[in-house]
Amino acid sequence: MRILSGVQPSGKLHIGNYFGAIKQFVDMQNEGDGYYFIADGHALTTVRDRDTMREYVRDVALDYMALGLDPSKATLFRQSDIPQVFELSWILATLAPMGLLERAHSYKDKIAKGFSPEVGLFTYPILMAADILVYDSDAVPVGKDQKQHLEITRDLAIKFNLAYTKDFDPQTGEGGVLRLPREIIKDESAVVPGTDGEKMSKSYGNTIDLFGTDKQLKKQIMGIVTDSTPLEDPKDPEKCNVFTLLKLFASESELEEIAGEYRAGGVGYGHFKGKLLEKVHELLDPAREKRAELLQNLDYVEDVLQKGAAQAREAASDVLDRVKSACGLKPA
Numbered sequence: 001m002r003i004l005s006g007v008q009p010s011g012k013l014h015i016g017n018y019f020g021a022i023k024q025f026v027d028m029q030n031e032g033d034g035y036y037f038i039a040d041g042h043a044l045t046t047v048r049d050r051d052t053m054r055e056y057v058r059d060v061a062l063d064y065m066a067l068g069l070d071p072s073k074a075t076l077f078r079q080s081d082i083p084q085v086f087e088l089s090w091i092l093a094t095l096a097p098m099g100l101l102e103r104a105h106s107y108k109d110k111i112a113k114g115f116s117p118e119v120g121l122f123t124y125p126i127l128m129a130a131d132i133l134v135y136d137s138d139a140v141p142v143g144k145d146q147k148q149h150l151e152i153t154r155d156l157a158i159k160f161n162l163a164y165t166k167d168f169d170p171q172t173g174e175g176g177v178l179r180l181p182r183e184i185i186k187d188e189s190a191v192v193p194g195t196d197g198e199k200m201s202k203s204y205g206n207t208i209d210l211f212g213t214d215k216q217l218k219k220q221i222m223g224i225v226t227d228s229t230p231l232e233d234p235k236d237p238e239k240c241n242v243f244t245l246l247k248l249f250a251s252e253s254e255l256e257e258i259a260g261e262y263r264a265g266g267v268g269y270g271h272f273k274g275k276l277l278e279k280v281h282e283l284l285d286p287a288r289e290k291r292a293e294l295l296q297n298l299d300y301v302e303d304v305l306q307k308g309a310a311q312a313r314e315a316a317s318d319v320l321d322r323v324k325s326a327c328g329l330k331p332a
Contacts, residue, residue, distance in 0.1 A: 001032035004137035004181070006039040006079065009056035010046045013063045014207035015280070016192035016200030019248050024141035024184065026068035034074035035135050035312060036064065038305075041079045041086065042127060045120045046203070061301050063210060066291035077308035079131065084316035089123075089130035091323060095159045096126050105148055110203065129153035133178050134316045141184040144191050145199060150183040157181075164326040177326045178319075192248065195224045197241045208245075210284060211291055221277045226269040235269075237262040242272045249279035 005025060007017055025036050038060045040053060047053045057078060064076055079085060101107070104125050111117050128149050132140055133156075140150055161168040161176030173180035191199055194206030201207070208220045224242050229235050237243040237259045246258060258275060261267060294301060324330035 001138045002035060002136055003028050003032045003139050003141065003184075004035045004037075004132055004135055005141050006037040006042075006131060007060055007064075008039045008043045008202075009053065009060045010043040011056065011202035012207070012209045012212065013060060014200055014202065014209050015245075015248070016194070016207065018067065018210055019192050020145075021141060022064070022067055022069075025064075025074070028141060028184075029070060029073045032139070034069075035077075035137070035315075036069060036074055037077050037079045037082075037131070037312070038064075039079045039131070042124065045118065045124065058298070058301070059211075061305055062291050062294050065294055065301070065304070066287045067210070068287070071304045071308070075308045075311050077305055077312045081305070081309035082134070082312050082316050084313065084320040085127070085130050085134050088134050088316075088320055088323060089127045091327065091329075092129055092133075092156045092160065093123060093126050095163060096123075096156060100152060100155060101125060104152065105145070113203065115203075125149050125152045126156070129156045132181050133157055134319050135312065136179045136315065136319055137181045138179065139184050140181050144185055147183055147185060150181065154180050160323070160326075177322050193241050193244050195220060195241070197225055208280070211288055217280065218277060221273050221280065222270070224269075224273060224276075229269075231268040232265055234265040235262045240269070240272070242269060242276055246272070246276050246279065249276070249283060 003025075005021055007013065007021060013022075025034065028034065038057050040057050043053065043056065047056060061076065065071070069076060101122055106124065107122055110121060115121060129152060132150075132153050142150065157176070157178040157180050158168075158170050160178055162170065165176050167175035168177075169175050194200035194204060195208065196204070196206045198204060198206060209216060212220070224245070226240060226242065240262065243258065243262065247255060250258065258272065262272070321330060325332070
């Protein structure tokens, strides 16, 4: 089974990236052939500074490995090192219905947030589809908010197969040039709330960074939005952003105890934010130490990405050759 996913280098990675995707990458690297990339092509929709882009790409590579992705078990690479992805993206764009893209939640959400309605943002799902399809991916671990993009990917693969493959069966997915992938979503960590209660996103400025300084981490956690219930009054844990985040870190027995404190009253939300801060440190401090070590050996990090890109290009070339042969862009 080939497993494929990626993360945009459009800012510092946060705990939403970790629980929504990267944790699954690490957990699954022993279960199949893992391909994990740094989506720098996608990041061009928001990052417009050369040096910043390079810094963000480097940071994601460091974060991947610090959090447990092992280059001996998984293929790590930059999206921009795989030209076949961008070529396949154009081929898929010739078949993509406008209505399909107009219904994309990500595009509509970003426009509602004030993003400029540019073509790259609009066609983002096509490039994402190419990312997935070009490696014959079987499974894609994603957050719940990305499920629609997987559906769009399958739709585009089906359209291509129906257009160019006589023996393709859309019910089984058999007989096509492009493989139909499936998503892998863990319900308990599908959508991670940000400090304002909305989905955690770099675009929304509501993140808790994975590798910020102690001071930054404390400031972000202490800034989580809560209601104005007085300190002495009972509180409903299920309506609290802090408790929702604690569910990602704490054991069942710990959560039961914390929920009891909420309902008993007599403590403020700062108490629970402090517990969350402790749990975040408990999980991330070992990774922070490993990241600091990797930062002193950037030649090794670059070597990992170059070797990963070579392997990814080989797989992508096989798929793109099939695609180009099917639609007449390659001699028979």
